[in-house]
Amino acid sequence: MDAKTAAKAVKQGEAASVYLLYGSEKYQMNEFAALLEEQLIPKEERDFAIVRLDLADTSIQSVVEEAETVPFMVPKKLIFVRDTSFFTAAKDNGKVEHRPEALLDYMNNPADYSIIVFMVQQDKLDERKKVVKAVKKGGVALSFAPLGGEELLGWVDKQARQQGCTLADGAADVLVRNAGTNLQSLSAEVEKLCLYAGEGGVIDVDTVNMLVARSTEQNVFALVEDIANLRLDKALAIFYELLKQREEPIKIAALITRQFRIILQVKTLSSQGYTQQQIASQIGLHPYAVKIAGEQARKFETVRLERILNRLAQLDYEMKTGAVDKVLGLELFLLRLGA
Structure with missing residues (x-):
């Protein structure tokens, strides 16, 4: 089930007893949580009906106990539970002792007056864990991945x-x-x-x-885009604007290096048959950034990208050792690149 289908079911009065929301797209995850709140709990009851917990300082036993406790002055309650490791393979650095069997037992007979919503800020669940299998079987697990x-x-x-x-x-x-x-x-x-x-x-x-103002990172992104499209005048204009904003040339060079490294990675993985989503997952990048990097990659040969990265590594060394003026060195690099 996807988030759209789950939202439709909620609006039709068919909410699950337990939800497991996971993924890195926090905005959409919060939107779904807000939908549950809006559809299931009247505004005047929310002070008594909504409970917020965190597994970093609350045991899973306490969460289950809260769910099994009859709500006070309201017919139903909604329990939001933040988590980073209980449902994933991440290391649990907390001092709270969790007994997973408490949740497993609860899943066999969930309270009809409580809805538990686990919110996990991780891309993947640990499918080996019994609690993950139990929630997927008896509740609803929804993935919130970055949009393509x-x-x-x-x-x-x-x-x-x-x-x-x-x-x-x-x-x-x-x-x-x-x-x-x-x-x-x-x-x-x-x-x-x-x-x-x-x-x-x-x-x-x-x-x-x-x-809409661009951040330093987005400016560098645009600068590389202009270089790829042989718009040297625009690339230099962005560079000079970054200098006016007192951005350190070494930082600008590092961001340019990062973008060209991404372009090379995307070009290499695309040639191996990886899809946009697979590349995004592989190099930890948003799918849209992969899409743009793929477009830029078509304008560079692999050998040229490798030469550019080697030159940037040499420029970084020269700038840090004082062998070249930082602004002049980066300026010459851009001029040679666009020549």
């Missing part, structure tokens, strides 16, 4: 429509390139853009560039 490239752009478009405005062609792509892939940040930027455009307004690329 096209999914992310579709999500941004949908957010804009919900705010009463629309994004012109290419605007969603530029917004993600400027603001990054964090859904919380993107949601805030869409709200700002729609307030500027007004009800029924259309947001174009120029408006996005005017209102």
